[in-house]
Amino acid sequence: MRRIVAAFAMCLLTPMVFGLNFSFLKNSTLSRFSESEMSAFRNVVSDAMTNAQDGQVIEWQSSSSSASARILFRATYVNDGSTTCRRVLFKISDGNRSPENYKFDLCNSEEKWMFSQTSVSSFTRDDWTYLNKIAVDALENGEDGLPVSWFFRKTGNSGVVTPMSTSLEEGSTCRETAFSIISREGQTFDGRYTLCKRDLGEWKLKGR
Numbered sequence: 001m002r003r004i005v006a007a008f009a010m011c012l013l014t015p016m017v018f019g020l021n022f023s024f025l026k027n028s029t030l031s032r033f034s035e036s037e038m039s040a041f042r043n044v045v046s047d048a049m050t051n052a053q054d055g056q057v058i059e060w061q062s063s064s065s066s067a068s069a070r071i072l073f074r075a076t077y078v079n080d081g082s083t084t085c086r087r088v089l090f091k092i093s094d095g096n097r098s099p100e101n102y103k104f105d106l107c108n109s110e111e112k113w114m115f116s117q118t119s120v121s122s123f124t125r126d127d128w129t130y131l132n133k134i135a136v137d138a139l140e141n142g143e144d145g146l147p148v149s150w151f152f153r154k155t156g157n158s159g160v161v162t163p164m165s166t167s168l169e170e171g172s173t174c175r176e177t178a179f180s181i182i183s184r185e186g187q188t189f190d191g192r193y194t195l196c197k198r199d200l201g202e203w204k205l206k207g208r
Helices: 006-010 035-051 125-141
Strands: 057-061 068-079 083-093 100-109 112-115 148-152 157-169 172-182 188-197 203-205
Touching: 035 057, 035 068, 125 148, 125 157, 125 172, 125 203, 157 188
Parallel strands: none
Antiparallel strands: 057 068, 068 083, 068 188, 083 100, 100 112, 148 157, 157 172, 172 188, 188 203
C-alpha cells in the first residue's frame, strides 16, 4: 500500500476553496493544468468533499483541453473518536500519457479538509489481506450484533468487525457492518458500511 508523501501533510482543502498546492508534484499532469483548469478542478473537489457519498465517482473534464479526472470516495470514518475523515482516490490524465493515481486520507479539522496520517494510513498489504479475511468470515458466518475481534501479530494492528443488521436488497444479501480499528500507534478508526454479496460471492460496498 502506498504511503502518503510527507509533503501532503502541509496541503489543505477548505469547504469553500480548494487550497491544495500542487507545485511539489513538479512534472506531474496536474502541474500542466492551466489556471482556469486548476480553478475548475478545485471547485469540483471542494464541493464533492462535502456532498459526495461513499462509493460515488465524480468525473471532471476540462472544457479547454484533454485534461480529466476521476475521483472515487472510498470511505468515510471517524479517526481518534472525533475527527471525520475520508479516503479519496484520484485518477488524473491529460490524454498524452498514462493516468496518474493518488490516494489520500483527508480529515475535517476546524472546518478544513486536511491531508492526514490516520489509523489506516500505515496499513500494509498484509494488514488489508488479514482484515479482509476476518471481515468476510464475519459477514458469512457472524450473527447480527456479535463483535468479532482481531489482532494481527505481524504489525500490531487490531480491531473489531460487527455485523449490525441483515437485509435482502434486489436479490442480494446485504449487511450493515461496523468496523473499529486500533493502529499500533494507538489511533482509532470507526465506520459503518453496508456490504452486499454479489453473484460471484464477493462482498462489495452497496451501490458498487
